[in-house]
Amino acid sequence: MKGPSMGNEFEPKILYILCSWCGTGGAETASAHGLHYPENVRIYRVNCTGSLPAVHVLRALIEGADGVAVSGCHPGDCHYESGNYHARRRIANLKKILGTLGLGEDRLWFRFVAHGEGRRFVDTAAEFSDHIAALGPNPLTTRKDT
Amino acid sequence: MSADAFAPNIIGFFCNWCSYTAADLAGVSRKKYPPTVRVIRVMCSSRVDPHMVVTAFVGGADAVLVAGCHPGDCHYVTGNYRTRRRFALLQSMFESLGLGTERIKLAWIGASEGSIVADVIGGLTETVNRIGPNPTRQAMFL
Amino acid sequence: MNGATVAAPEGVREAITDLLKRGLSEKLWDAALVPARVPAGDSFAWLLVRDGSVLDETLPLPPVMAVQGARAIYRLARRGVTGKVAAVLRPCEVRATIELAKLKQVDLDGLVLISVDCPGALPLKAYLDDPQKGDADFEKLCSGDDSAAREVCKVCHLFSRPVSDLHFATFGMDSGKSCVVAGSDQGRLLLEKLGMAKAGSLDKWERAVAERQEQKKQARTKAQATLSQDVAGADKLLETLSHCINCHVCRSVCPICYCRQCYFESQAILMPPENILERARRKGGMRLPTDTLLFHLGRMSHMSLSCVSCGACEDACPSAIPVAQLFSMVGDATQSQFDYEAGRSVTEPLPTVTYKEDELAGLVAPYTETYDAREASP
């Protein structure tokens, strides 16, 4: 399989944060259908995107991730009713902080993926990986003075 | 007593086994001593962290008394030796800070020494009467 | 708009003190929380005053903001107060108090919030160095020359009329006069009880405030654009934070950072040596203490939605980092996306506790149905 790194020395490190109901379900569906996602994408499962602490995203972006994507249930589908709405606000907040400080709000993505959407999950992983590859390395990950 | 007459307010930390028992005894044997002390019973004098003495002092107590068993008699064998070291630290601190050491006192009072309770409280009350109220009692910027 | 005109021949501070005294003697409140010069004369501290005679030694609207008023109220009224307490605050202190109330850290019952038009405050360190000069500088500040003011004060557009119970209007008023404006039912009731409910025109004040607000807003936009050029981007941001020594004083003086124990001082970020060595090895080295940038960004993610741009953090920073300007810029950005303004209203919910089902459409990365990595790559 061609990865985003083909013909390009830079292979981004991607953290893909998935909620344990829909996002992870999407990944499971993908695997049941034999779909592949890029190997540079690492999955991090949380119970609900609403329970994802902002600090975890920040730490990933400082310590090594070139990009962080977050996927939870579609609006209205949250297992905990409103976790994804809160997550959306929290991610919006984080993106705003990163953007205001010029740390690249594009390095953080938020997209809903449902349990059955294996194709969408795989596409998102690949698309985000390509997107980050085009952005280039995250300068924070190599800085000693963070 | 007129409203502005000064009544010393002493906080006493008494260990359960010796000093508190002695205070009981003093009462039972009708020893007379001034009603200036508020007793806080602690299981051992070494339960008294130095900052408790500081808190009482800064909170406006005219004197703070720590009373425990005589050296060698501690119910927990070594507690009062530790109290002694802590108190030495407190004394040294109060001295260095110019707060004087008259308002803090350590006393060994055995379970049978009801009369010493009266002596110690009487003596401390006299000291406080002599040096006057603790200025922390009214200070606003603490 | 109307308000009660009070004579303030010696300045608004005296008018406030008089009001506090009247309130105490007429049992409208049982105590007052008001700044007073400390015995050494070099700074100010909050006093909870029970005895009216002490009020002569207090100074509402001091030249510096030593302890942020909301922080004082947090320590006073977290579990409520006995009776009623009237607190004299700067507008940013009122706004922070409102945020703390929404964060359930201050019980507003029993508090009477009194505010005053704020000309700004001086940098704390400059004042400590020379209180006399500081007092003179503050006089200048009051007469409109804000060159000596703190950077965040220079661009503060929320200097007047917070959601307090009573507000002393001074800007644009004839000298020797001030106006007390009620901002709540409690305030209106108090003015009635004080026999101060009679009407006086506030047109001049409103015009002056609107004009100043416009100026400050422009200055704010400009200052933030300049700041952004100086600090945005990994290089510049880390350069800005390079002198940070992780003392966390910025957080401990912040009125919004109410946590008894900060996440960034907890077990959660305490790592075993293997972890630290591994992280250092990955980058060839690591500054210590660890997680300096994470602390600042993380703190932003925790409190910037409630940041009132009071500048307490910058005043306290031992390394002269423009923390307040940084946080205020980020706070403006994060708050505006939710159309929120910290401290604007007690009833408006915090952005983090509410949501709309249909919002932030632009945030969610649009799904390109046809996207396929294998096809996209050459």
Place this chain on the structure above:
Amino acid sequence: MTEALKITKTPDEAIRALLAFLLESGKASAVLSLDRIGQDGAPIYSLITEAKGLESAAPLLPMMPSNAGKLLAEMTELAPSPEPIAAVLKPCELRALVELKKLNQANLENLLLISTTCGGVFPLAIRNNGGISEKLAPYREALAKGEVADGIRPTCRACEHFVPYNADLTVALVGGQANDGTCTVLINSSRGAEALEGFEGERTQAKLESDAIEALRAKRAEEATKLFTASDTAAPGLDGLINIFGRCLACRGCSNVCPICYCELCYFDSVVEDPTPSKYEAQLRHRKATRVPPGTIAFHLGRMTHMVISCVGCGMCADVCPVGIPVATLFSMVGKSADKVFAYVPGKNLDEDLPLKKYEVDELSHLGEERIES
């Protein structure tokens, strides 16, 4: 006389070369050293894992952005370091580390401790207005002559423990050898000897004590007397304390940077000490007014009872204080006299228990026995 290594490089270069040698030879997996970061060259401690990372390092810079003893303790608090780490610390930082070890807050295994005879450090404030570079030449000159350098922290001026205890290697900075382009490193332990094996330099015997050190010790003692008897902080009494701490913001900066204050949550910030309405009522019973937040003096004196016995006088607290309270002067003054009571020197002897952890049956017999005749 002690085993020593004489290196024909300036101390700064020699130590950087040594650290590089340790990293390259694998004798150390990482090095803790002062670093200059950013364009501004901010002095900040770094854990460096690659020899090329040492280019910006300034291991001997007379600055203390954090107490390195605290840094090492935070790093090894959960477990000893699995790999060897070399650290360059000032003597008081090393003493802090030893105190923290005694308080079970640090693990010293696998640490190679390199220290220096210390001329003191400059206050953090100097980096905010200008720089350190122009101060370095006069500083080194004073050091060579055994004089008290200008502009260093007040507690450094009064520090008599500038010859390190418990160091594996000691770099001689005070005295004539400091400015002649050579560097003498004294070897105090077998770990130190192993570390130096294979490193360029001439093996000799050297004596650390010199006239310059004697002279400095005498001058520092003089300065200590001066500092601790200065009218504004010596025996201040209650009024004096209120004057000193009146401007305190209760920011806890002093305890946050204090190496000895290791508690994750300070007692004075704990729920026990929360001010409640009834506590305010108690305060106001005898007072016309009371301060908010309450407990300024109680916090400082309370903190003193908790840590002053281990105070190493590093001066971090005063440096970080946003309102310029001479916390360090006061605390090291009190600490010094408290330590005298127990004949204790914080951080000097690893095997000696903390004074409040032990006791003698026959001591302090004057306490508890005296009676006031009534």
